[in-house]
Amino acid sequence: MEHKRLRGTRDITGEDSAAWEQIIKSARSILSVYGYSLIITPVMEELSLFCRGIGEATDIVLKEMYDFEDKGGRRIVLRPEATAAVVRAYIENTLPEKSDLFYMGPMFRYERPQKGRYREFFQIGAESFGDNTPHKDAEIIMLGRDILKSCGVKEFSLKLNSLAASAGYREKLVSFLNSVKGSLCESCLKKLERAPIRVLDCKNPECKKAAAAAPLITDNLTPEGAAHFDGVKKLLKSASVEFMEDPSIVRGLDYYTGAVFEFTTELLGPQQNTLLAGGRYDSLVNSLGGKDVPATGFALGIDRLAEVLKVQGSVSAPQKTGAFIVYDAKYRDRAFELLQALRAEGIKASASFEPKSFKAQFREADSGNFKFALVLGDNEIENNTVSIKDMETGGQQESPFDSAAKKLK
RNA sequence: GUGGGUGUAGCUCAGUGGUUAGAGCACCAGGUUGUGGCCCUGGGGGCCGCGGGUUCAAUCCCCGUCACUCACCCCA
Numbered sequence: 001m002e003h004k005r006l007r008g009t010r011d012i013t014g015e016d017s018a019a020w021e022q023i024i025k026s027a028r029s030i031l032s033v034y035g036y037s038l039i040i041t042p043v044m045e046e047l048s049l050f051c052r053g054i055g056e057a058t059d060i061v062l063k064e065m066y067d068f069e070d071k072g073g074r075r076i077v078l079r080p081e082a083t084a085a086v087v088r089a090y091i092e093n094t095l096p097e098k099s100d101l102f103y104m105g106p107m108f109r110y111e112r113p114q115k116g117r118y119r120e121f122f123q124i125g126a127e128s129f130g131d132n133t134p135h136k137d138a139e140i141i142m143l144g145r146d147i148l149k150s151c152g153v154k155e156f157s158l159k160l161n162s163l164a165a166s167a168g169y170r171e172k173l174v175s176f177l178n179s180v181k182g183s184l185c186e187s188c189l190k191k192l193e194r195a196p197i198r199v200l201d202c203k204n205p206e207c208k209k210a211a212a213a214a215p216l217i218t219d220n221l222t223p224e225g226a227a228h229f230d231g232v233k234k235l236l237k238s239a240s241v242e243f244m245e246d247p248s249i250v251r252g253l254d255y256y257t258g259a260v261f262e263f264t265t266e267l268l269g270p271q272q273n274t275l276l277a278g279g280r281y282d283s284l285v286n287s288l289g290g291k292d293v294p295a296t297g298f299a300l301g302i303d304r305l306a307e308v309l310k311v312q313g314s315v316s317a318p319q320k321t322g323a324f325i326v327y328d329a330k331y332r333d334r335a336f337e338l339l340q341a342l343r344a345e346g347i348k349a350s351a352s353f354e355p356k357s358f359k360a361q362f363r364e365a366d367s368g369n370f371k372f373a374l375v376l377g378d379n380e381i382e383n384n385t386v387s388i389k390d391m392e393t394g395g396q397q398e399s400p401f402d403s404a405a406k407k408l409k
Numbered sequence: 410g411u412g413g414g415u416g417u418a419g420c421u422c423a424g425u426g427g428u429u430a431g432a433g434c435a436c437c438a439g440g441u442u443g444u445g446g447c448c449c450u451g452g453g454g455g456c457c458g459c460g461g462g463u464u465c466a467a468u469c470c471c472c473g474u475c476a477c478u479c480a481c482c483c484c485a
Contacts (some may be wrong), residue, residue, distance in 0.1 A: 007476075059483050081485085107485080112410080114479065123485060136470075187482065198483095199484075252484055296464060301485030360437085362445040377443050391445070 008111070008119025011305075019306035019315045024084035024104065026150040027124050027300075034143050035103040036126050041085045043106060047075035048297065050316065053084025053288060055254025056196040064109040066119075078108035081253070083281070083297060091290035098130035104302075111333075116272035116304045120200050127297035135232030137259045137280060137296055141232075142241060144276045145300050148263055151305055152314045156265045156275060158242065160233070161249035163197075164225020164258045165217050165281070170196060172215050175306040183210040201248040207401050215284070217248045225258060256283040256297070267311050269306065274302035275308065320392060322348025323408060327376035335376050341405040342374075365391060373406060 005011060010171060012020055027141075038239055047067050054060050068077040079085050082103050090099060104124040126143060128136055141158070148156055174196050177184070184192070188199045188207050200211055222231060236243055243261075251260050260279030278298025284295040309315050323342055327335040334395035335351055365373045375387035375396075386404045389396040399407050 004476080064483080100424095109484075111483075113477090114481095116485070121485060272484080277485070291462095299485060304485060326444075357438090359439095359441080359444050359445075364445085366445040373444075375443075377442085387444095389444070394445090396444085 006119070008113040010118060015310060016306055018318065019309045020302060021310075022073055022315065023302055023305050024124070026152075027104075028094065028146045030143065030146045030150050031102045031126065034100070034126075034139070034146075035132075036100045036128075036143075036208075037088060039086060039101040039103050040105070041082065041089045041103065043078060043108075044076050045079055045085050045088070047077045049088055049288070050077055050080060051083050053087065053255065054081065055282065056332065058252055058254055061254065062129050064111055065300050066108040066110050080109050081107055082123060083127060083253075083255070084284070086125075086297075087284055087288050087290070089236040090127075090129055091285065091288060095129070097291070097293060100126070100128045104128045107244070114272070116268050116301075116307055118303060120298065120320045122302040123299045124170065124302060125297060125299035127295060129295045130293050131296075132228075132280075132282060132294035134228050134235055134259075137228075137232045138199045138235035138239065138241075140278065140296050141236065141261055142239060142299060144261075144263060144278070145241060146302065147300065148276060148305075151309065152312070153265065153275070153305065153308055154312055155267060155313070156263050157244065159246040159249050159262045159264065160243045160259065161246055161261070162218060162221055162225055162234075162259050163250065163256045164221045164229065165219050166225075169215070169217060169220040172220065173197065173217075177211070177215050180210040180213075183207070188271040194361065195254075197250045198252075199248050218247055229259055251277070251279060255284040255287075257282045260296075263269060263300075265308055267308050272304065275302075275304055318369045320331070320369050320371040322350070322370050323374050323388075324361070324368060324370040325351035325376065326358055326361040326365060327351070328358075328378065330380055333374045334381065338374065338376065338401070338404065345405045345409050347405065347408050 019195040049060050049066070050065065054061075060080050065080055068076055070076050082105070085104060086101060087399055089095075090101075104122065106120050108120055108123050110119060111117065112282050124147070126140065128140060143156065163308065174192065177192050177196060181189070181192075183206050184199065185202065185207050188202050191198045191202075197217065199207065200214065200217075202211070204210065218229070233243075233245075249260055249262055256279045256281030260277075262273050262277040264273045265275055266273065276298055278293070278296070280296040282293075282294040286293060287337065325335045325338055332353065332355075335393065339349050339351055348370075350370070352361055355366075362373060371391055373391055375389060377387075380398070380401070381387050383398070384401050385398045387396055387398050388404065388407070
């Protein structure tokens with residue numbers, strides 16, 4: 001094969017594209033019910049936006065960026081996530097301080113691809129600016145839950161944590177981790193230097209054991225952070241949203257400052273199980289040069305969600321709709337005319353222009369999921385009619401040519 | 410970036426150091442001179458991933474490379 005798709009990218013076809021359509025359609029409808037409006041930002045941004053936005057010490061910035069220099073010598077990056085970009089757009093366009101936005105589109109991370117993880121992957125996300133009440137956090141979480149539900153995900157759970165650590169927490173944690181240094185894995189020792197909190201979500205059993213007695217961030221929240229977190233939990237409880245507190249939810253990006261959450265599923269195996277995740281980031285707008293505006297949001301991975309729907313077998317089968325015209329080759333122009341009449345009525349209609357046997361044309365009508373086959377042969381032309389065959393029941397009746405399109409409407 | 414597995418038809422996969430490399434599904438045609446799905450018959454399709462080596466002879470053995478895949482790391 002002469003040309004192949006790039007590593008870690010995919011072509012979405014067939015059953016996949018059906019799942020995607022289902023997801024995008026459901027998500028948009030829920031987002032609109034919640035009053036969020038679409039924002040589209042460029043796929044490319046300045047490299048420095050993400051270095052500052054996501055955090056210099058994160059893996060994304062350290063080793064996963066798709067960056068390059070353009071012909072003008074600018075340092076460019078294909079966005080690895082959208083939050084920093086949406087914040088940039090929010091500032092640059094001086095959007096209303098209170099803005100509820102959503103986006104969808106491709107993100108890029110230079111990683112080794114594996115199940116449920118790609119170099120180009122698609123996210124749908126929501127970001128809410130200018131509201132620091134626990135109600136907004138609860139809303140964002142419920143929005144995420146409703147999207148997963150309406151897409152048809154049957155089993156998922158919600159994990160919650162807060163990263164509103166008080167001033168002394170980092171030192172406290174570091175000194176504890178130093179005391180158990182001997183039983184930490186190599187990568188945790190590195191994390192100890194640059195992002196000690198991420199030691200808490202290491203999956204290595206030894207590290208887990210060692211970190212089990214670590215001071216919990218939820219015991220060391222700022223007073224405001226603790227009150228806010230309690231508020232979120234209360235709201236979720238009274239809305240009957242089930243969740244589990246999980247102190248190991250620390251997120252891979254540095255900008256989170258408050259309640260964080262992950263919706264996970266077991267359906268894709270123990271890895272790559274996060275479907276939708278996000279949290280509060282109250283200082284990002286300011287640190288990217290905007291006003292001191294609080295914000296919270298989430299992103300969901302369409303690729304993974306589509307995979308879940310396929311595993312569950314809940315990708316709905318294509319519905320039979322529209323009409324396929326089956327005709328004797330002599331009457332191709334007449335068939336062409338009929339096509340236009342159908343389309344003018346808004347009816348999905350198609351035909352094969354290459355001369356083919358009736359049998360082959362009917363097969364095409366069948367595999368193309370058309371509800372009706374409209375037959376134009378000698379008899380119909382002689383009587384100025386068209387035969388309408390219902391492809392599901394097999395029943396067939398004749399109708400005057402001119403009113404056929406209206407009849408199917 | 411590290412480690413394992415796999416590369417044969419559009420897809421899923423058999424197979425053998427030695428003639429024209431197979432199956433199922435899909436596709437196309439015929440069985441039905443104007444009717445799909447089921448059935449029957451036939452047909453088209455393959456640099457056996459790429460490069461090198463061993464050999465009289467390699468799809469098969471060896472080395473390299475690329476790709477896919479699974480896992481680690483990390484994440485959606």
